[in-house]
Amino acid sequence: MDNKAPDGLPLPQRYGAILTIVLGISMAVLDGAIANVALPTIASDLHASPAASIWIVNAYQIAIVISLLSLAFLGDMFGYRRIYKCGLVVFTCTSLLCALSHSLEMLTLARVAQGLGGAALMSVNTALIRLIYPQRFLGRGMGINSFIVAVSSAAGPTIAAAILSVASWQWLFLINVPLGIVSFFLAMRFLPANPPRAQASRFDLPSAVMNALTFGLLISALSGFAQGQSTALILGELAVMLIVGYLFVRRQLRLPVPLLPVDLLRIPLFSLSICTSICSFCAQMLALVSLPFFLQSVIGRSEVETGLLLTPWPLATMVMAPLAGYLIEKVHAGLLGALGLAVMASGLFALALLPTSPHDADIIWRMMLCGAGFGLFQSPNNHTIVSSAPRHRSGGASGMLGTARLLGQSTGAALVALMFNLFGTQGTHTSLLLAGSLAVVAAIVSGLRVTQPRAAA
Numbered sequence: 437m438d439n440k441a442p443d444g445l446p447l448p449q450r451y452g453a454i455l456t457i458v459l460g461i462s463m464a465v466l467d468g469a470i471a472n473v474a475l476p477t478i479a480s481d482l483h484a485s486p487a488a489s490i491w492i493v494n495a496y497q498i499a500i501v502i503s504l505l506s507l508a509f510l511g512d513m514f515g516y517r518r519i520y521k522c523g524l525v526v527f528t529c530t531s532l533l534c535a536l537s538h539s540l541e542m543l544t545l546a547r548v549a550q551g552l553g554g555a556a557l558m559s560v561n562t563a564l565i566r567l568i569y570p571q572r573f574l575g576r577g578m579g580i581n582s583f584i585v586a587v588s589s590a591a592g593p594t595i596a597a598a599i600l601s602v603a604s605w606q607w608l609f610l611i612n613v614p615l616g617i618v619s620f621f622l623a624m625r626f627l628p629a630n631p632p633r634a635q636a637s638r639f640d641l642p643s644a645v646m647n648a649l650t651f652g653l654l655i656s657a658l659s660g661f662a663q664g665q666s667t668a669l670i671l672g673e674l675a676v677m678l679i680v681g682y683l684f685v686r687r688q689l690r691l692p693v694p695l696l697p698v699d700l701l702r703i704p705l706f707s708l709s710i711c712t713s714i715c716s717f718c719a720q721m722l723a724l725v726s727l728p729f730f731l732q733s734v735i736g737r738s739e740v741e742t743g744l745l746l747t748p749w750p751l752a753t754m755v756m757a758p759l760a761g762y763l764i765e766k767v768h769a770g771l772l773g774a775l776g777l778a779v780m781a782s783g784l785f786a787l788a789l790l791p792t793s794p795h796d797a798d799i800i801w802r803m804m805l806c807g808a809g810f811g812l813f814q815s816p817n818n819h820t821i822v823s824s825a826p827r828h829r830s831g832g833a834s835g836m837l838g839t840a841r842l843l844g845q846s847t848g849a850a851l852v853a854l855m856f857n858l859f860g861t862q863g864t865h866t867s868l869l870l871a872g873s874l875a876v877v878a879a880i881v882s883g884l885r886v887t888q889p890r891a892a893a
Contacts (some may be wrong), residue, residue, distance in 0.1 A: 438885070440828075441654050443570045443769075444567075444569050444570030444571070444573070445568050445569075445570060445622055445628055445691070448503075449626050449628075449699045449799065450568055450569070451623060451831035452625060453564070453627050453628065454565075454568060454580060454627040455622060455624045455626070456520075456619055456622040456626055456627055457561055457564060457565060457568070457584075458562065458584050458794075458824070459615060459618065459619040459622070460524060460527075460557045460619050460623075461557060461558065461561050461581070461584050461585065461588070462587075462588045463583055463612050463615055463619075464527065464553075464557045464558055465494060465558075465584075465585055465589055465592075465615065466556035466588045466591070466595065466848060467531075467550065467554060467587035467609075467612070468477070468493075468500075468554075468592070469589060469593045470591025470595060470608050470788045471492050471493055471547075471596070471597075471608060472598055474600055474608055475490070475492065475493070476489075477600065478492060478543070478605050479529070479540075481538045481605065482537075482538070482539060482543065482795070483540075484540040487649050488540060488662060489540065490659075491540070491547075492540075492543060492544060492547055492818075494655075494656075494659050494885065495544045495545075495547040495548045495551065495552070495719060496547045496548070496550060496551040496554070496663070497556065497659075498548075498652055498655050498656060498659075499547070499548045499549075499550075499551025499552050499554075499657065499841075499848070500551045500552075500554055500555040500558065500838075500842065501651045501652065501655050501839065501842050501843075501846075502647065502648035502649075502651050502652040503551075503552050503555040503556075503559075504558060504559050504717025504838045504839050504842070505559075505586060505647055505651075505695055505696060505697075505737070505832075505835045505836070505839060506639075506644045506647060506648075506695060506711065507519055507523075507555050507556050507560070507830060507835065508559040508560060508563075508696075508715065508786060508831040508832055508834055508835025508836075509639065509693075509832060510639065510831075510833065511559060511560040511563060511766045511831035511834070511835075512563075512693075512828065512831035512832060513639065515566070516560035516563045516631065516632050516830070516831060517564070517627040517628065517629050517631055518859070519555065519556050519559065519560050519563070519629075519754055519831075520557060520564060520623060520627060521620065521623050521624070522556055522559050523553050523556025523710070524549075524557065524616055524619050524620045525553075525560075525616075525620065526549065526552060526556065526751050527550060527553030527554055527556075527557065527616055528554030528612060528613055528617060528620070529553075529615025530546050530547075530549040530550035530552075531550060531552055531609045531610070531613055531616065532564070532610070532613050532802075533549070533550075533610040534547060534550060534609035535545040535606040535607070535610045535613075535864045536606075537582075537864050541710035553729070553758075555838075558702070558838045559831065559834060559835045559838060560814040560831055560834055561581065561582060561834065562578070562818060562821075562822045562834040562837055563830035563831045563833070563834040564627065564628070564875070565577040565578065565581055565754035566822055566823070566824075566827070566830050567628040567630055567830075568628060570767060571587075571823075572765065573765070574819060574822075574823060575760075575762065575763070575764030575816070575819050576758070576762060576814065577761070577762045577819045578761055578764070578815050578816075578819040578822070579703065579757050579758040579759070579760055579761015579762065579764075579815040580758060580761065580816040580843065581815075581818065582753075582757040582760075582761070582815040582818055583753075583754055583757040583758050583815075585751065585814075586750055586753040586754060586757060586810075586811065588749070591750070592802065594743070596608060599611065603838060604810075608724075608754065608880070609749050615742070616715050628747030628874045640687075640695060642687065643684065643687055643688065643691070643695040644695060645682075645692070645698070646680055646683060646687065647684060647695055649676075649677070649680045649684075649766055650677055650680050650681040650684050651839070651843075652834070653673045653677035653680070654674075654677050654843075654846075655842075655843075655846050656673055657673040657674050657677065658846045658847060658849070658850040659846070659849075659850070660673070661850050661853060661854070662849055662850045662852070662853035663853075664853075665871040676748050679696045683740040683762075684696065686773070693829075697825075697832040697833070697835075697836055698711070698817040698828065699829075700825050700829060700832060700833060700836065701763070701821040703824055703825070704822045704885075704888055704889040705820060705822060705824040705832070705885055706820075706825060707880055708770075708882070708884055708885045708888070709769075709817055709820045709821045709824065709879075709882075709885065710712070710745050710821065710836055710840050710871075711836075711881050712773060712813075712815055712817055712878050712882045712885075713778060713821070713837065713840040713844065714843055714844040714847075714879045715844065715874050715875075715878035715881065716780075716810070716814075716817075716846040716874075716875065717778060717840070717841050717843075717844025717845050718844040718845070718847045718851070718871075718874055719776065719781075719784065719848065719872070719874035719875040719878065720810060720845070720848065720849040720871075721844065721845040721846075721848025721849050722851055722852055722867050722868070722870055722871035722874065723784055723787070723806065723867070723868060723871040724746075724749075725849050725852040725867075726743050726846065726852050726855070726863070726868060726871075727742075727746060727787070727868075728746070729856075729863075729864045730787075730864035731746075731799070733861060733864070733880070734861070734864055734865070734881040735790070735793075735794065735803045741809075745796065745803065746798050746799065746803065746847045747759040747803075748800050748803040748804045748807060749804070749806050749807035750807060751804075751807065751811075752803070752804040752805075752806075752807030752811060753808070753810050753811035753814070754809040754811070755808070755811065756807070756808045756809075756810075756811025756812050757811040757814060757815050758814055758815075759811075759812075760772060760801060760811060760813075760814070760815040761815040761816075761819070762778070762811045763816070764816040765817065765821050767816075767818060768886055769816035769817060769820040769885065770820075770882050770883060770884070770886040770887075770888065771883070771886055772812060772813070772815050772816040772880070773812075773813045773816055773820075773882035773883075773885070774880075774882040774883035774886075776808075776809045776811070776813030776814075776816075777809060777810030777813050777875050777878045777879035777882055778812065778875075778876075778879045779805060779808060779809030779812065780805070780806050780809030780810050780875045781809070781872045781873075781875035781876045781879060782805060782809075782872075783802050783804075783805030783806035783807075783808075783869075784806055784868055784869075784870040784871045784872035784875055785869070786802045786805065787803075787806070787868050787873075788865055788868035788869045788872060790802070790809045798866065806865050810872065810873075811879075811880070814833055814877065817882070818837060820858070820863075820885070821833055821836065821837045821840075822834060822837065841886060850872075852867050855867045855870065861883070866893045867872065871885070
């Protein structure tokens, strides 16, 4: 069956399909960061405390993490196009619901539902790219995808600030409605229809519940730790997570096609790429969360200067990600990833060793080094994760890719909080050193992949 599958879409349809993916993923990633800037305004408008308003962000992130693998599994069963279209409908409708919310409780529930829609988009986007692009050009598709995720993540605060300067916070969510409608019609017209598998596996509901509990409790514990919740509550969540997680993995080992793709993790190239992804996103988040404190509190820059000085990082990633997508067609992903992460590590260590009164240029070239290294690593790594899995398991691979990214980012944010708790004002410096060390570990793990054969077509 797999060998008879068409190799990519013809050119006019390919452009329309990738535009659909770009719009959907941009919205899903942006909404993870766009609400942060408006939290004080939303909390004031809805008469909520600052601490309670954090749930506007957490609800969205947790909803994505607990449902990614389940939705990826459903994509393998029923077709990635169908899951993507359902995700667009849910995301668009719940964006409208977010804008119409008149209480914190209503907005939080709407954000949970919006997160489920966003998870549907994220869970199958790379699987769809595998259908959209011919195998020989798959690296280019992954480069575009990495480019969009990087730009959307970095541009979130800027776009939010621009919208809030001319409109109310409701428009942060309302803007998704016309974009979602356009994306849905594009999906109907251009996305490739992949048939469900001949022997579709049964969806295992207990696995889905245990998956949600395992990852939900982990993210909740990490978020609680970052926000200074009671140690007893955090330890309780971790204890339950370990018990449920153990039972969850045991159940997966007995299933022919598991929800948590433990069968894919037995492929050395796949498991090494997932480990590399978690370490690298943890390093990235450690740096991006601690750098604003470093630039403002330690070096004494203003908020506007800090925003401008952080910009070279995503700009360098934007330039490098598509280039890396082309290089993957010629160079082993393990080598490219190791080189990129080594460059990123050198940039992070250089930032940690900044002089006490640095010039803007001292900061800018270090930021560009970090961004360029991360861009050189990300596209080849995503390409390897998806292409090293069998074609009919592309959904599971895509779900693991998203889960690894979110786990790495959540862990990185929590580690910054730990560094501040342990080292006070020196926490920013320690965070950058830890980020550099994690990037070195990720580079070593990536280098181990060179001994593995390149992903087959």
